[in-house]
Amino acid sequence: MSGQTPGAIARRLDELKQLPRPLYGHVEALPNLVLGYRHRHPWGQFAYAEQGVLEVRSAAGRFVAPPQRAVWIPAGVMHRVVCSAQTRIRSLYVAHQIPGWATDRCRVLAVSPLLRELIRAFSQVPEAYDETGADGRLAAVLFDQIAAAPEMALMLPLPTDSRLRPLCARVQAHPERRATLADWSVRLGVSEKTLSRIFLRETGLSFRVWRQRVRLLGALPALASGERVTDVALACGYDSLSAFIAAFRQQFDVTPGAFVLANRDLVEDD
Template sequence: MKHSIDYPLASRPIMGFADEYPAGMLDPPHSHPRSQLTYCTAGVMLVVISNAVFMLPPRRAIWIPAGTEHEVRCRGPVSSHTLYIDPALDRSAQAARVIEVSDLVRALIMEVGGFEPDYDLDGREGEIARLLLSEVRRMPATPTDMPMPQDARLMRVCHALIEDPTDDRDLDEWASLAAMGRRTFTRAFRRETGAGLATWRQRMRLMTSIPKLEAGQSVTTVAYDVGYESASAFTATFHRVFGLAPSAFIARPREERED
């Protein structure tokens, strides 16, 4: 298995490797000179960028443009494949996004990840690498991201909820954590995230439910684990936010593989 620390990532325009991350792993804020495409085969990553937080479930990938500072958290063990791509190859993808991954793109990611550092740019390997990049551009985004505030005081609140989305402190307590008055906090949070605190926390709870559902836990168990009072309330909110019931959201990539 190749790892980034051992691999000459700049030797070719597109280079890749596979990696395993333990439960509880925290990769603090950092950036890369190349664009990054990370595909999860097992487990769930949480990727925090200055303006958004992304949940990366299995069988999906995240595109992170070159130079974008990001932090990675893994609450459970994660297996992934990462490609580093010369930003000159694709200047159209300027924003981070989680994308659906077709059978073809998955196969191409695995194939490119096995290339040697000196693969032939003008031969079969080079053609596969170029096809991969072309196919990635076609993949639709999936809604597993949330806006992050830029104000450091508000970020304290959001990071606390990322750590524990079930934290049920009331509005006054959150405002106190941000060292703001209640009214100022409410206005500032909505201005910077486009949502009220209750809505933001609800969305974070839903995102936290995804790895639990992926692990095979029942909808009822997950609903209570992430702070909902009933499975029906959880399912209704999940469907409203993601456009699919929890079971359908988790099953969709598997069904696509079987078509």
């Protein structure tokens, strides 16, 4: 695959009826190569955000992978991909299920330093590698490491209830707005108690926690692109910078400033 352009790689994948080997990977880290329309693959995809922020949207929710995270997309799952301009993606395509690991749903996974280097090493393996030789053993180790990768709480669940979908769409489009669940209950003609119960049943989260996750996940692309932390905090609906920093640290175990610096280091090291 050496020397192929991103467009050529995309067309080649589209033309394949099956992968040449159980595990197939890109030679290059592709800058912002996404299919922005809804589509599905006949194989699984491990999409790794080497730099920037990658987002996969399915009927189940939004799966957001900041740098050094990846999204697992099972075969047959309809999805759409969105990413920031600076995003660089390395993808692995899996022709069969990874033994011992549930592959029935999308999920965000942590990419350890070992897994990162294995992905880079595998990107140099010939397309028709010897499955019984050293390259085949490398593929087997990659399968094991993906299976062992811990799942991250970087998913925004989306409801199917017809009363909640417009509410959720509006909150995602305007995270800075302050409408409460009580306000929405009046608009929708449903009691706040009923709306709260439906929301928890459909998403597994309270409305307050869900809206905070919308704001924090939405902050990642802006921070990765270099926007000021204060500006991002205000755009996400936070009254104070300290409140935003505290919520961000609680969700991601890092401050917004540290996240910005880490992403900047990745860009400079490229």
